[in-house]
Amino acid sequence: MSSLGGHFWTVAPYLRHRCARVRAPAALPWSTTLADPSHGAVRLSGRLTEPEGASALLVVVHGLGGNAESHYMLPVARAAAEAGLACLRLNLRGADGSGEDFYHAGLTADLRAALASAAAARFEAALLLGFSVGGHVVLRWAAEEAADPRVRAVAAVCPPLDLDRSAAAFDRPERALYRRHVLGGLGRAYAAVAGRRAVPCPAPAARRIRTIREWDRRIVAPRHGFASAEDYYARVSVAPLLGRVTAPALLVAAEHDPMVPASTLRPALAGAGANVEVRWLARGGHVGFPAALELERSVVAWLRSRLSAPRA
Numbered sequence: 001m002s003s004l005g006g007h008f009w010t011v012a013p014y015l016r017h018r019c020a021r022v023r024a025p026a027a028l029p030w031s032t033t034l035a036d037p038s039h040g041a042v043r044l045s046g047r048l049t050e051p052e053g054a055s056a057l058l059v060v061v062h063g064l065g066g067n068a069e070s071h072y073m074l075p076v077a078r079a080a081a082e083a084g085l086a087c088l089r090l091n092l093r094g095a096d097g098s099g100e101d102f103y104h105a106g107l108t109a110d111l112r113a114a115l116a117s118a119a120a121a122r123f124e125a126a127l128l129l130g131f132s133v134g135g136h137v138v139l140r141w142a143a144e145e146a147a148d149p150r151v152r153a154v155a156a157v158c159p160p161l162d163l164d165r166s167a168a169a170f171d172r173p174e175r176a177l178y179r180r181h182v183l184g185g186l187g188r189a190y191a192a193v194a195g196r197r198a199v200p201c202p203a204p205a206a207r208r209i210r211t212i213r214e215w216d217r218r219i220v221a222p223r224h225g226f227a228s229a230e231d232y233y234a235r236v237s238v239a240p241l242l243g244r245v246t247a248p249a250l251l252v253a254a255e256h257d258p259m260v261p262a263s264t265l266r267p268a269l270a271g272a273g274a275n276v277e278v279r280w281l282a283r284g285g286h287v288g289f290p291a292a293l294e295l296e297r298s299v300v301a302w303l304r305s306r307l308s309a310p311r312a
Contacts, residue, residue, distance in 0.1 A: 006254060047068050056125040062132075085304060092134070106236030169263070171212055250279065250303070254285055262280075
């Protein structure tokens with residue numbers, strides 16, 4: 001029953017959003033440009049909500065195949081506004097269908113560019129929150145040495161930690177429907193890139209990819225300079241770096257997550273430092289939870305409570 005509950009809470013919030021879109025606070029278009037070493041200027045986009053008097057900014061990062069309008073992003077913007085925080089729902093490069101480029105799970109350059117943008121510079125402090133692969137990006141950023149001192153705390157909801165282990169689990173036959181959904185979102189964004197510039201794999205062939213490991217081998221690795229999917233996983237996974245996280249960090253995981261199984265997380269969490277607080281939830285799925293848990297408000301409240309604590 002618990003396993004079925006994990007599937008239910010993964011699918012139900014998505015379907016509810018498709019039928020009746022979650023309302024988010026009014027937001028303005030946001031964009032910035034970064035210089036990529038091989039692709040030149042790459043534009044990033046997002047949606048910025050800025051309540052009057054807000055002095056801190058929450059930057060929220062979507063999961064694999066998602067974007068700033070994904071169903072789990074909108075309630076966070078609402079919770080942030082209620083807490084008096086500005087909120088930037090960031091599209092990782094190309095996730096908005098612009099064809100600018102495509103991202104990977106360790107591409108922290110996009111997050112650094114968002115924090116360095118003129119809009120973000122107005123705020124005295126910042127907080128980071130990522131969902132699924134977006135959570136991996138946030139944790140990877142937090143483990144890197146050149147972290148922005150304005151960032152007071154980070155949080156990750158249902159993040160993969162060991163990318164090799166996670167890919168192996170996600171590519172199992174029983175997860176085919178989830179994989180088709182994720183690869184569909186990735187494929188649409190990739191087709192837009194293919195319409196603008198040379199890509200490592202023709203778009204029609206990319207649409208026929210059926211596993212995450214094949215996607216990473218044929219798409220991510222050649223574009224971003226990795227020798228193979230396995231080289232990408234080894235060089236990018238945050239699992240061995242969790243002990244380096246110095247900012248207060250909250251990691252929320254679901255015991256019955258059908259897309260990032262608990263068995264892929266526990267070995268990595270054994271190496272997490274004291275700054276990483278882990279919350280396991282018995283009810284919920286992959287980035288989807290019962291409304292009664294008020295997960296978005298809870299995570300935003302945890303982040304906001306760290307604003308008054310000075311960074312070491």
